[in-house]
Amino acid sequence: xxxxxxxxxxxxxxxxxxxxxxxxxxxxxxxxxxxxxxxxxxxxxxxxxxxxxxxxxxxxxxxxxxxxxxxxxxxxxxxxxxxxxxxxxxxxxxxxxxxxxxxxxxxxxxxxxxxxxxxxxxxxxxxxxxxxxxxxxxxxxxxxxxxxxxxxxxxxxxxxxxxxxxxxxxxxxxxxxxxxxxxxxxxxxxxxxxxxxxxxxxxxxxxxxxxxx
Amino acid sequence: xxxxxxxxxxxxxxxxxxxxxxxxxxxxxxxxxxxxxxxxxxxxxxxxxxxxxxxxxxxxxxxxxxxxxxxxxxxxxxxxxxxxxxxxxxxxxxxxxxxxxxxxxxxxxxxxxxxxxxxxxxxxxxxxxxxxxxxxxxxxxxxxxxxxxxxxxxxxxxxxxxxxxxxxxxxxxxxxxxxxxxxxxxxxxxxxxxxxxxxxxxxxxxxxxxxxxxxxxxxxxxxxxxxxxxxxxxxxxxxxxxxxxxxxxxxxxxxxxxxxxxxxxxxxxxxxxxxxxxxxxxxxxx
Numbered sequence: 256x257x258x259x260x261x262x263x264x265x266x267x268x269x270x271x272x273x274x275x276x277x278x279x280x281x282x283x284x285x286x287x288x289x290x291x292x293x294x295x296x297x298x299x300x301x302x303x304x305x306x307x308x309x310x311x312x313x314x315x316x317x318x319x320x321x322x323x324x325x326x327x328x329x330x331x332x333x334x335x336x337x338x339x340x341x342x343x344x345x346x347x348x349x350x351x352x353x354x355x356x357x358x359x360x361x362x363x364x365x366x367x368x369x370x371x372x373x374x375x376x377x378x379x380x381x382x383x384x385x386x387x388x389x390x391x392x393x394x395x396x397x398x399x400x401x402x403x404x405x406x407x408x409x410x411x412x413x414x415x416x417x418x419x420x421x422x423x424x425x426x427x428x429x430x431x432x433x434x435x436x437x438x439x440x441x442x443x444x445x446x447x448x449x450x451x452x453x454x455x456x457x458x459x460x461x462x463x464x465x466x467x468x
Numbered sequence: 469x470x471x472x473x474x475x476x477x478x479x480x481x482x483x484x485x486x487x488x489x490x491x492x493x494x495x496x497x498x499x500x501x502x503x504x505x506x507x508x509x510x511x512x513x514x515x516x517x518x519x520x521x522x523x524x525x526x527x528x529x530x531x532x533x534x535x536x537x538x539x540x541x542x543x544x545x546x547x548x549x550x551x552x553x554x555x556x557x558x559x560x561x562x563x564x565x566x567x568x569x570x571x572x573x574x575x576x577x578x579x580x581x582x583x584x585x586x587x588x589x590x591x592x593x594x595x596x597x598x599x600x601x602x603x604x605x606x607x608x609x610x611x612x613x614x615x616x617x618x619x620x621x622x623x624x625x626x627x628x629x630x631x632x633x634x635x636x637x638x639x640x641x642x643x644x645x646x647x648x649x650x651x652x653x654x655x656x657x658x659x660x661x662x663x664x665x666x667x668x669x670x671x672x673x674x675x676x677x678x679x680x681x682x683x684x685x686x687x688x689x690x691x692x693x694x695x696x697x698x699x700x701x702x703x704x705x706x707x708x709x710x711x712x713x714x715x716x717x718x719x720x721x722x723x724x725x726x727x728x729x730x731x732x733x734x735x736x737x738x739x740x741x742x743x744x745x746x747x748x749x750x751x752x753x754x
Contacts, residue, residue: 302592378685402544406631446542447752
């Protein structure tokens, strides 16, 4: 399966590529929108600040081509960490900036949600609570932990919420809506639990492509 | 409950993983990528690689070394040593690091912490601080400020944009006598970002103490993990038994083993071993 990994000058591309290669997929880094052509799945990784990321996505022509492919043509998509937040309407990180707007929610500072004082950013391994219809987490043990490292979060993605996490506040840890998948944690850095989740994404992507064909 | 992190620390000198003793003696261990791979497979939560002579060498971070380490690492990787600019940060991130640690740069050019945070996000920037026994910041760099209080420096770094503080202790480095709990507690009190405590681990109880008795989010462990099979899993089994919430995600958990006084696992009774001969173990397919 050809997995295009969006290179917008921000993400931890090497880790993400490597995780997909481990699972037998064929990851290819796409530095321009033409690199997305023919991809069976698209992954938007993310390490960086929202404003800079959105500026880079727009400058490289990715913003429109991603919306075209993922929203209009239904190519399976996985957003990771900042790559999930970019799907929201807007974020205050680095100055209020509009996101891709695929999800009807805003990004907020995690600290603004918290009812309990804990160190921020939220760094480390945490458990998640799953929505019953989540497919990404099939096969994970009850107490599976995933690696989080973020300062901002989507509080609630409504019906698209596939999992929530609690760290001084409850926030959205994963999104699933048709061909659209996104996670706030880093599956590529979550050892076996993370690889299992990426495997589920590849399976779901394979199913979606077969349905479309 | 927030799980406490066990962070594997690999000091690198001249391209080789070393055991560091008091910041002035170094015993060679081997290739850093091998150390990282074992830590990863044995269930470490995170890995920090510090190239301790990169700043003195002056030619920036060793990118190839970062690539080699990252290739076998499925947990978050923090790389420090020789970071002089945002471009250096970008280079190590592109070569597979997930976070960047700055030490000398945070002392000499503090605005770089802010620039890095603006570019890559706060969660990506770790301020690495070495301390002396009197709680001041230690640096060999001639231009570094003298007598700077570690807690004040940590707070200033966090204020500028560091998302985590990595606090090491020169006198405790490699001494195996336990962490500097008082200083760690004091620095935690001055910051609102997570702190990784390093320096002094020689027994699982030292790790328990720093995680249970201080607000530190993570314990950095170096040499203690280098000389035993499955060392990370064995340490975590001990910690979980002592009531410290840690992540255990390896196929081997050592949950049923007893430990000796040094924290090593004790031999299982013969009857248990005999039974194991015929036990079927389900293969974990990812």
